[in-house]
Amino acid sequence: MAEIAGDLGTGRASVGAVLDFAWDAGVFTATDAMATTSLTRSTTIEAIDTLVSADILRELPNAREAGSYRSGRPARRFALSSELGVVVGVDAGDTHLAVTIADPLEHTLVHHRTDLDPGHSPDERRATILGRIGAALEETGTPRDEILAICVGVAAPVNRAGVSPPHPQGFWERTNPGLAAALERWAPVVEIKNDALLAAVAEGSDPRGGAIGCRDxxxxxxxxxxxxxxxxxxxxxxxxxxxxxxxxxxxxxxxxxxxxxxxxxxxxxxxxxxxxxxxxxxxxxxxxxxxxxxxxxxxxxxxxxxxxxxxxxxxxxxxxxxxxxxxxxxxxxxxxxxxxxxxxxxxxxxxxxxxxxxxxxxxxxxxxxxxxALGAEVVSLGAVASARRAARERAVPRLAERRLAAR
The missing domain is CATH 3.30.420.40 (ATPase, nucleotide binding domain)
Incomplete structure (x- = not known):
């Protein structure tokens, strides 16, 4: 959330704090946000209203309208918008391809797994991967400009720029055929990662993962x-x-x-x-x-x-x-x-x-x-988790910044 505060100055730090809180809060009130962010009530409400006006948060029916009102003034209720966009997780193994389209919070919209021909050239493999991502997006009715983040797992080492080093037999170049460059215009954040690294992400983040609560x-x-x-x-x-x-x-x-x-x-x-x-x-x-x-x-x-x-x-x-x-x-x-x-x-x-x-x-x-316990989909789960984290930490703050700047 530092991008919002950093780009707009310290006056927007409260917006970043409330946005960060909203990711985990589900439905919340200003009082809930105050308790976690340690902001004053007026500052919290101002930050919430700013995010609502930017369509990052949505205001829900108040407690009276929701049927839970008891006495006193009904509290305003908020949640992260359900229309921020989607994330894409891809497991591009040597002999298989799995593509997942998901919302940035918890729901999977589409997941397809198919075999890949290990004899394909890098160009054929790249075209297949891009084609399957495009087909999955079309199935969900999602245009490319609504992708928040993409994460692709490949069977190769990958540097921080998403590029694999040369392999003596060309294996790494084939399994990661220039995917960072091919996808860079598809989303604000594109990450290409080693498949085993993404398996580690899944084991440490999925509720069924074997490393929940483990640091080593x-x-x-x-x-x-x-x-x-x-x-x-x-x-x-x-x-x-x-x-x-x-x-x-x-x-x-x-x-x-x-x-x-x-x-x-x-x-x-x-x-x-x-x-x-x-x-x-x-x-x-x-x-x-x-x-x-x-x-x-x-x-x-x-x-x-x-x-x-x-x-x-x-x-x-x-x-x-x-x-x-x-x-x-x-x-x-x-x-x-x-x-x-x-x-x-x-x-x-x-x-x-x-x-x-x-x-x-x-x-x-x-x-x-x-x-x-995560089976054959462990890399897919790690890719989606990484894409969601990228959406939370980078893509949605940038989206909020653009919308706030447009105002």
Missing amino acids: YVALLAGERFGGGVVVDGQLLHGAHGGVGEGVVFDHIIGVGSAFGLSHALHDRVREAVEEGEITRTSVVGRLADADRVDPRAVLALAASGDPDAALVTGRVGATLATIVGVLGSMYDPAKVIVCGAVAESVEPVLAAARGILPTQLHLPAPELLAS
């Missing part, structure tokens, strides 16, 4: 590739190029050897056990190896039901995960490591095996290892 944690995206969103002392860690938590480090760790995630690890361990004769090809797990790709959900479900072959595989993958979490624990000293993504829904057999090994992997106390 890692959200570990672990399905197709490993990547960590790191929070230390309540602050998201970013780095010069957005590379904090980048999974390529695991290419160099003995006992891991790859940044590929748990889905790949389960595939590889099943194939290896069959080839070594530890699992027969005619067993339930052995037959899974006949497919081009071992279904990780099938292996995890079998392990949960007590199948000994599946337990062998998940035990070995758990040892790999324990090594990964040990590295993260030694580097960042988190209280929790939360395994995120679609794999989290059934990953408990792997986590159970990892928990037994984890204390041997680091000298510090081992972090709590748990599965996310």
Whole structure:
């Protein structure tokens, strides 16, 4: 809210204070605002009236008209306007695309998830992302000039300008094909962020998140590739190029050897056990190896039901995960490591095996290892939460400033 006060002078600081209060207040009265902002009654009422005149706040029927009047003069009631605009959250993964249109407070208007062709060129991928955002806006009947903020999560490090560094095989440039520049005219605030960082945002902000109230944690995206969103002392860690938590480090760790995630690890361990004769090809797990790709959900479900072959595989993958979490624990000293993504829904057999090994992997106390409850939409939820925060802290204060200046 400092933008309002800073742009219009200290006389408008009260407007910023009341606007900040209104985001969390729901329906409120001037007395409610006074109690939180410590402003005088006359200053509070003046600030409220200023925001009402700018269509940032709306005045509701008073207590008598609302049916809750008891005695005395009925209080005026206010709430943040429901017509400020929308926010857009996008999860642009390597093989999927999810687009969410939401209001700036709590309601989702549209959410669509679809597959992406990983063979698309950067130009094709960018066009697809922009096209799907446009289609979702059209579905809600929202013109582009009503977007307050956009946040896109991508499977790449991203610097503070929304640009990914070059990758030896061009992967990062393809997963983030110039999205900051392509979207810069779509909204007052456009943010391109690493997907694991947004998973960390979701785990710390969603009511179902595993890190509510926790100041030190890692959200570990672990399905197709490993990547960590790191929070230390309540602050998201970013780095010069957005590379904090980048999974390529695991290419160099003995006992891991790859940044590929748990889905790949389960595939590889099943194939290896069959080839070594530890699992027969005619067993339930052995037959899974006949497919081009071992279904990780099938292996995890079998392990949960007590199948000994599946337990062998998940035990070995758990040892790999324990090594990964040990590295993260030694580097960042988190209280929790939360395994995120679609794999989290059934990953408990792997986590159970990892928990037994984890204390041997680091000298510090081992972090709590748990599965996310946010499923495949964890990055989408983080993107929407980040867009809402950008709307609150930057876009709506700017909107208020423009409307007040126009007056």
